[in-house]
Amino acid sequence: MPLVVIFLRWDGAIRPRIPGNERLRSVEVAVFEGGYGITWHQKTAAEYTAAHAGEGANVNVWGEPRMAEKVKPRILRGDPPSLIMDNRLPLWLMISTGKLLPFDEVLDRPAYGSDLPWRDLFLPGTLDTYTSGGKVYAIPTSFGAWACWYDARQFREHGLSVPRTWYEFEALCRQIDAAGIAPIAYQGKYPYYAWFTYISLLQRCGGLALINRVNAMEPGAFSDPDALKAAGMLQDLARRYFQKGSLAMSHTESQLQFVNNKAAMIFCGVWLENEQRDTIRPGFELRCFNVPAVEGGKGNPHVFNGLGTEFVFMPTEGRNPDVAADFTRYMVSLEKGPDMGASIGVISPLRGGCPPSAVSPALQSVLRMLDESMVDGTPGIFNVRLAELLLEWQQQVMIPSLAGLLHGSLTPEEFARRLDKGIAAARANPDIAVPEFKPYDPEIFGEPQ
Amino acid sequence: MKRTWEQSLFIAVFLTPAFLLFTVFVAVPGARALLYSLQKWDGLSKPEWVGLSNFAALFRDDLFRIALGHNVFLTVTAGSATILLALFFAAVLHRRVRGSAIFRVAFFFPNVIASVAVALLWLLLYSTTDFGVLNGFLAWMKETVDWPAVSLPIPFTGKPYLVYSVVPMLVWTATGFYMVLFLAAMEGIPESFYEVAELEGVSPFGQFWHITLPLIREVVVVGVVFLVIGSLKLFEAIWIMDNEWPSKETHVMATLLYQKVFSEYNVGYGSAVAVLMFVLVFVATLATLRFSRREALEY
Missing domain, CATH: 3.40.190.10 (Periplasmic binding protein-like II)
Structure with missing residues (x-):
């Protein structure tokens, strides 16, 4: 003893x-x-x-x-x-x-x-x-921002242009696919990466009002028709345009595919250039564009997921x-x-x-995105706080559900039900202290109700 | 015979270092884990006594059942394949085939590689990029022979397939060790048994089945115990191959334990997983050893 x-x-x-x-x-x-x-x-x-x-x-x-x-x-x-x-x-x-x-x-x-x-x-x-x-x-x-990255030189060589709408984005993917290049690289071993694309689509489809509902942990927020539309769009993108085999790639493997021009685009944060600085070859013109606008969506297409x-x-x-x-x-x-x-x-x-x-031209393109998001001098930045706030929900619900959605083993409805059920359980858990939430004012961000 | 004072001192001197190390690195952490499993603790605030509620939550948790199921699956599949292959290779080498010394070293080699390095090696083997040996081979097959329509590359290490893809890796890593274990036991069987069997016209398989296997049964059972313990404690293979981010589709008990404690800061629940793992390993070992004692043959 x-x-x-x-x-x-x-x-x-x-x-x-x-x-x-x-x-x-x-x-x-x-x-x-x-x-x-x-x-x-x-x-x-x-x-x-x-x-x-x-x-x-x-x-x-x-x-x-x-x-x-x-x-x-x-x-x-x-x-x-x-x-x-x-x-x-x-x-x-x-x-x-x-x-x-x-x-x-x-x-x-x-x-x-x-x-x-x-x-x-x-x-x-x-x-x-x-x-x-x-x-x-x-x-x-x-400052971090979520964007779609591409090689401007490769785009020039193939006569491709930056899409403004989701329709144009899908057409661009088809064009790239026809050229024998994988349209989108994806960090499949870390489904967390797709979360940021998903919440960007949530805003595009349902506007900041929907982001507010999600941040407020409102029951059924993920099953909102606009949220289901966003989940369906992400699943469709994965099924049709994600690089084959990308579900088994780590972030560095998929990013390497991108900087080696095996895949034409990748959704990632601003750290991409820094993380791949030893592998980006001379002549590679790393640039980014904002997640395209969704036709008929309620969100201002210039704002972006930034934090x-x-x-x-x-x-x-x-x-x-x-x-x-x-x-x-x-x-x-x-x-x-x-x-x-x-x-x-x-x-x-x-x-x-x-x-x-x-900063580098790559980061300059992020600053341009920031400039374009300005509404009356206020940068249009939004974020969803749930992943940082609810660690168990993130690990046991969000990540596996995203993986299921992207593998196709979950329908958008099932995906949404799981997220909502997990949020309901978190709300009911007395051990989780949920701090107050300051909602975004959609009107300030150019989204009249 | 009564032990002298000097003998007692001699024993104590030799036992003390082992006792100290065991106490500091096994007994005390083990006791603390047991204590944590009865508390609700996030690792930062004051622990709260909750009795057995972490265990109750564990048995209600789908995720734990799934992780345990993966452990059982890997024990049964990788374990049986390893034992069968190890027995086969040991029996073949025991027959003094040409180059048996080289084969012995070659089969044992994976066992001396660090488990993390093995996992990284197999990640490259399974890779869906240009480095992927297996997908490269399949692509070559698809081009050269009339291959049925299959979408390449196959994401072997994608979450839905990972638990299955780990099986060959575990078998590759472990077979050599068990082969050497069984071969050493086989070398101890008197040659005269086989000579008599030869004279009686018993086939090589018959000799293996009726002579070799019964006489090395005890060693095989020890091998099974090692495999069960190893499979229940499995961590590195899944952790590395799933890039340190296992989920429902890939969790085993040890990765769940790690995630609960170090990612979700649910120390009580994670410790309950650890305690249950200990109980399972203990019970499985005890059961197998009891079985072995009854069946042991002497020659």
């Missing part, structure tokens, strides 16, 4: 230490080391430390591909890093259990490089993803939260936006935070 007690005590006592002078106001920043690397973050931390040396600030960035596994035990032990940047941690769970600090105090301060409050610079909706009780618990460091991504958050028990929050304000600023765009190929979540000249 004493041995067991010793082990239990010892088990909680191991803690990695970041070298540094303890008298300084040290901030440890743990960054998921993925496609974007951590070099830019380290450089930014060094700049911040140099600029705030008088105040004793000392920001250290370290990275790790298995970041979530590394920091989880430290959160449990009450010794987390001051800032964490890894979306694979259960942020909603951390918010509901009081493990995260809000950023509101610093959000109301002027932004670096501007007289305006930092909060006012964020693109609409990008701060909403992890907002609860009116408080913002995570700050996006980049803040690569979130940074502040554990409650982290050291020097005031410095950590201020460093976040510096990192996500108008000053650093162009540098971030040029260095790691991401779009800043701030309005005007990323001039087109700072």
